[in-house]
Structure formats: C-alpha cells, structure tokens
Amino acid sequence: MTASRPLMLFHAKVLLCLLTLSLTLTGCQQEDTVIGKYDDLIKKDPENHQYYFRRGLRFEDLNKSEEALSDYGQAIKLSPDIADYHYNRGNVYLTLKDYPKAIQNFDEAIKLNPKNADYFNNKGFASNLSGDYESAVKSFTSAIWLAPENPDYYYGRALAYYDQGQKEKAEYDYIQVLELAPEYPYVLERTEPEDNLKP
Numbered sequence: 001m002t003a004s005r006p007l008m009l010f011h012a013k014v015l016l017c018l019l020t021l022s023l024t025l026t027g028c029q030q031e032d033t034v035i036g037k038y039d040d041l042i043k044k045d046p047e048n049h050q051y052y053f054r055r056g057l058r059f060e061d062l063n064k065s066e067e068a069l070s071d072y073g074q075a076i077k078l079s080p081d082i083a084d085y086h087y088n089r090g091n092v093y094l095t096l097k098d099y100p101k102a103i104q105n106f107d108e109a110i111k112l113n114p115k116n117a118d119y120f121n122n123k124g125f126a127s128n129l130s131g132d133y134e135s136a137v138k139s140f141t142s143a144i145w146l147a148p149e150n151p152d153y154y155y156g157r158a159l160a161y162y163d164q165g166q167k168e169k170a171e172y173d174y175i176q177v178l179e180l181a182p183e184y185p186y187v188l189e190r191t192e193p194e195d196n197l198k199p
C-alpha cells in the first residue's frame with residue numbers, strides 16, 4: 001500500500017526542515033570551531049594582531065557586534081597602522097547606526113590608505129545617513145575618481161544629491177548607474193521624467 005500524496009508531501013517538508021536545521025547547526029558549529037581555534041591561537045600569542053582581526057571578522061559574520069568591536073579594537077591597539085582594521089570597525093559602527101564613530105574610523109582608514117575607493121564609499125553612506133549630505137557627496141566623488149567604473153559609487157552619490165535636494169545631479173548619477181550596470185539591483189525607480197527619484 002502506497003502512502004497518500006499529502007502524507008508524502010508532509011514527510012518531504014519535515015525532511016527539508018530537518019535538513020535545513022542540520023545545515024544551520026553545522027554552520028554554527030563550524031563558526032564556533034573557527035572562533036575556538038582563534039581563542040587558542042590568541043592564548044598562545046596574545047600580541048598577534050591578525051588573530052584578533054580574523055576572529056573579529058568571524059564575530060561580525062555572526063552579527064556579534066560587541067565582540068567584533070572588541071577584537072578590532074585590540075587589533076588596532078596592537079597595530080594601529082593597518083587601514084583595514086579601522087575600516088572594518090567603521091563598518092560595525094555603521095551597522096549599529098553610530099555614524100560619528102563610523103566616520104571617525106573611515107577617516108582613519110582613508111588617512112592610512114587614501115587610494116581605497118571603498119573607504120570613501122562607506123564614509124559617504126555614513127555621512128549621508130547622519131545628514132551631512134555635502135560630506136557624503138565629497139566622499140562618493142572621491143570614490144568615483146578612484147574607481148569610475150563602479151556603479152555603487154554613483155548610486156551612493158545619487159542618493160546623497162537627492163537627499164540634498166539636487167534632483168538634476170541625482171538624475172545624472174542615476175543615468176551613470178544604468179549605463180554601467182543596466183540590471184543594477186538597487187536601481188532608483190521613476191515613472192515620469194519629472195517624478196522624484198525613489199530608492
């Protein structure tokens with residue numbers, strides 16, 4: 001006697017749920033194992049700034065912001081001249097919506113490596129979200145100057161121009177985004193030429 005179709009579907013759904021749960025738990029266990037390995041490495045060599053940074057990356061992936069900030073802070077204390085350490089700490093502050101601290105860390109990263117467009121881009125977003133549209137435009141413009149083929153930077157500047165009330169300039173950057181990436185996932189929508197740009 002064969003099982004009914006609804007019963008088979010139920011069993012399939014249960015198996016899928018169990019598989020998903022198993023994969024999730026396995027992923028968490030793997031992350032715990034990786035963090036545990038960094039814990040051991042740090043115990044053996046507590047002055048190695050790279051261990052703190054790498055563990056901080058793992059914590060950030062797990063959305064453990066306080067732990068990530070602590071590790072990035074220790075990495076910076078041990079080796080303050082590495083731009084990525086400040087940049088990553090800035091990203092955590094950006095996620096936490098602590099825009100002044102995010103900007104401060106992005107500024108430090110830029111000072112250490114003024115040729116990284118992503119540093120300017122993220123500073124632009126932090127500045128825009130804090131309401132400092134002029135600074136945001138300057139940061140995005142610097143990112144564009146360093147990497148003119150990246151549509152993300154035009155998109156960020158378009159948002160900053162729009163928030164600043166400069167719709168024509170926002171429209172120009174919107175067009176640049178479409179020219180560089182016609183299928184851009186965060187493209188601004190508009191239905192008529194005179195309509196507002198909508199994120």
